[in-house]
Amino acid sequence: MLEPLIFIGVAGDQRPTFVDLDVETVDPAQRARKLLVEHLSCEAVEVWRQENCIAVVGRAELGPAA
DSSP states (O other): OOOOEEEEEEOTTSOEEEEEEESSOSOHHHHHHHHHHHOTTOSEEEEEETTEEEEEEEGGGGOTTO
């Protein structure tokens, strides 16, 4: 069984704004970008597996249309 990925939305002042768990995600960066579109309260989404941060996707990576 795969370890769940933990997605944490982070506001501009570094406060967490949401937490999302997912065990079915194939592309964590793509899931993080989708969460950024859904949650306007955050500037970035950190992706964690257990105690390791494996990626940080920032709003700037979405481009001007987001």
